[in-house]
Amino acid sequence: MFDFWIILTACIIAINSSLLGSFLVLRKMSLIGDALSHSVLPGIVIAFLISGEINSFWMLIGASVFGVFAILIIDWLNRFGGFGKDSAIGIIYTLLFAIGIILITSIAKNSDIDVDCVLFGDINTVPLLPKILAIPVPTFNLLIIAVVVILTLLLGLKGFKISTFDKNHAQTLGVSITFWNYLLLGLASVSTVFSFDSVGAIMVIGLIVIPPSFANIITRKLSRFLIISASFAVSSCILGHCIAIYLDIPTVPTIGFLMGLILILTLIFQTFNKNLQQHT
């Protein structure tokens, strides 16, 4: 049962992140995951300082607020502030992360917020946490988010599709690109915040980008793209956890490394195959 909760939590995070990540990657916004996962730190700390308890719902709210705030300010600096998109992302997420660390080391010194945990997360503590309906709290929250994400994607697939692939066409049809853009970013921000708690920043970045990139080199059809992306993420999580237990290394980075390794091996295999076909 212990491992079951770990794997289940990892898989739900994998599904959420890879599905939302698919659209982010297709819109060339992969690095939003990077920005988001670091920017939420001050939100977590401030909410902790106000509410006084760790793992509270307020922390997640605080983090979500900062996630959305970071996205808005990056967008604003890029459009009106004369910064390139790269620079705007680079400046804002490091600033917010630095503020977060300063808050942790000075004011919130006695909290259990551990700066290392922010980066790596610790999924192995999930089964030990309090439970709602016999499900650990983070898993329960993530399940709700998964339902919201999947329903939104199913109902809004057309909108997401058209605003991703053909902006001009969307405009002629009167589809609001801004609406779908912010809906996607909002979902991504909430999902990142909730996942962040269990698996840490780096893993979220990996799950947002690697499965969709794998799907990208395999298929061009959107429905297949989403399915391949999600199943790649889920199978990497299961396999990654097994390898981690077998080798006695931490689960979270093992999953991240495994996903990347599979992607890189697939790329090498594809190039090799292409070269072979050219020669024969």
Add this chain to the structure above:
Amino acid sequence: MDFWSDFLYFFSFQDTNINNVLIGTSVLGFTCGIVSVLVVLSKKALIVDAISHAVLPGICIGFMFTGVKNPIYLSIGGMAAGAAAVYLVDWISRISRIKKDASIAISLSVLFSFGVILLNIIQHSGNSNQSGLTDFLFGKAATIIESDLYLFLAVFTLVIFILTVFYQHLKIALFDAGFAKTIGLSERLSQGLISGLVIISTAVGIQTVGIILMSALLISPASAALFWTNNFKKAILISGSFATLSSVLGVFISFLSADMPTGPWIIVVLSGFALFSAFFSKKGIITKKLRAKMDDSYNLSEKEN
């Protein structure tokens, strides 16, 4: 002690420990400030993130081979891993449909995950030297000692040397790529030089601010400087000064209160400079608005007359 006696003590440079930290972070700050201009002008801002995260496995491998925490070996490991990251990003976006931003994020998370696994193995290996390796994650500015300074000064000299030798080449390549191609300047050389400088400064720069905040040290100074000038040489100087000044202020703030971390404060001050420049410099948002308003009222009064 009140603020002013702290202030006097700090800036009278009596304390060797403080001096080491101050000189170390300032030299690194100036080095990164210079390289920052190349980074921002060549639009490589986010690849810095991939490089700095990749440095972690490099440092771990450097440590595994030598078993000691010698900054030179660790930096060499870090540089090798940084170069691997640049190659990986390039390779992925070259041979597949995967876009550059995605390949940066892929390399970042793969290499960093690998680094965390290695770190875990080292921590369980029982080598007592390993304590403090995690300092690289968030920087260890407060523990800079005299022997570190030689490494920083060497890197600083190297960066200045490369920049002086290839000054014209880089300038033309950055400001007018088309012209550079026409007169036959090698694009590969300029790109390689820039990546090389970024890798070198990252591998040593993370010692002050850490892996996550490193990209700020290579993005913010030049972003701020380029609001004030369009001149390459001036931009380099302004950018270097912003970074140095932030380093000094960051060290000073963390000196005032024992709870305040150095690296994050350097970044906060630096971002403050960048945002201030975005608002109030000649090309800034607020200055532009004010000027537009003044022009309006000027025109109006002219019409009335």
